[in-house]
Amino acid sequence: MLYELNKKLLIKKITNNIWHIYNPNTMRHYKVGKNEITLLESLKNPCTINEVSSSVPRLTRLELENIINQLVKINLVCQCGQSEKLSVNKLTKFYLLRIKTDILVRNNFTISYQWMLEISSLVSVMCIIYAYIKGVKISELIKYNTSVSSVLLLFIFTIITLIFHELSHGILAINQNAMVPEMGLLVYFMMPTGYADVTGIKFNGTNMQKLIVMLGGLLVNFCIVGISLFLWVNNIKNSIIASLILSNLGIIVFNLSFFIKLDGYYILELILHEDYLFDKSLKYVLDKQKKLNYEGVPRNEKIFYRIFGTLTIIFIPLLLGSIIFSFFRV
Numbered sequence: 001m002l003y004e005l006n007k008k009l010l011i012k013k014i015t016n017n018i019w020h021i022y023n024p025n026t027m028r029h030y031k032v033g034k035n036e037i038t039l040l041e042s043l044k045n046p047c048t049i050n051e052v053s054s055s056v057p058r059l060t061r062l063e064l065e066n067i068i069n070q071l072v073k074i075n076l077v078c079q080c081g082q083s084e085k086l087s088v089n090k091l092t093k094f095y096l097l098r099i100k101t102d103i104l105v106r107n108n109f110t111i112s113y114q115w116m117l118e119i120s121s122l123v124s125v126m127c128i129i130y131a132y133i134k135g136v137k138i139s140e141l142i143k144y145n146t147s148v149s150s151v152l153l154l155f156i157f158t159i160i161t162l163i164f165h166e167l168s169h170g171i172l173a174i175n176q177n178a179m180v181p182e183m184g185l186l187v188y189f190m191m192p193t194g195y196a197d198v199t200g201i202k203f204n205g206t207n208m209q210k211l212i213v214m215l216g217g218l219l220v221n222f223c224i225v226g227i228s229l230f231l232w233v234n235n236i237k238n239s240i241i242a243s244l245i246l247s248n249l250g251i252i253v254f255n256l257s258f259f260i261k262l263d264g265y266y267i268l269e270l271i272l273h274e275d276y277l278f279d280k281s282l283k284y285v286l287d288k289q290k291k292l293n294y295e296g297v298p299r300n301e302k303i304f305y306r307i308f309g310t311l312t313i314i315f316i317p318l319l320l321g322s323i324i325f326s327f328f329r330v
Contacts, residue, residue: 110175124226144242163194165217170196259315281309
């Protein structure tokens, strides 16, 4: 049997001992060490297990077979002649456009963009404070969005700002020297939006760099809100400005939720130094129902996981219920 490295893999060297691998077939990321890279490099051309073993003499044939079978299973290595039948599209997520961006690196544009975004955010804070002092209220903005055309405008602005939101994540990740393999468009829960794969920041970013990337999209929305409120206070009042403010406020509030895997959730993970918080919490809640317990885990941690998991489970039904209730009240 001949084996070969998946030719579509994107590989970036982070340090002398760490590499970042991205598989576009499955859209999964891997952090590997020097030994794993040596093995993968030996498979650049079709070869048998016996031929590979000369490159990694420290492994027995049985160990090598098991490792290669695992690599085949996760599609990093292919059996020659085997056709690929992989799809990243799911019932809740359908990719419309996938643009390769792995060749993009930190440059004058990304540096200037981050600098301008930080300055604009400070200006937006002052604009929002100014609008608050002037007594701007959400109810006043909603009055400009009661017609069918204004609601449609609100929907369109939401889609457009979501695209800029994701693009900002990608630009800031590139500016932190992370590999951003893809950006593009997708339909998520029947909602068209943009996306930028910034998973690479986990592999080579400091906590501050990760926080900058996670906040990148929200800062764009924040700036749009600030500028729009400034225009509103200065008597430029119409459905376009109202839609810009409401759509971006909605995106900010929704993204800051801790109970969906959006920006707020990943920021919370970063603050708590707790990877896979969502999965752990759900596991603790479900295992509690099965009367399972975890020895050696502090009681406080168990309580936190179970509370967070329970809130995660009920958040979406509560959110949908409140939206429906508000709709019928109107």
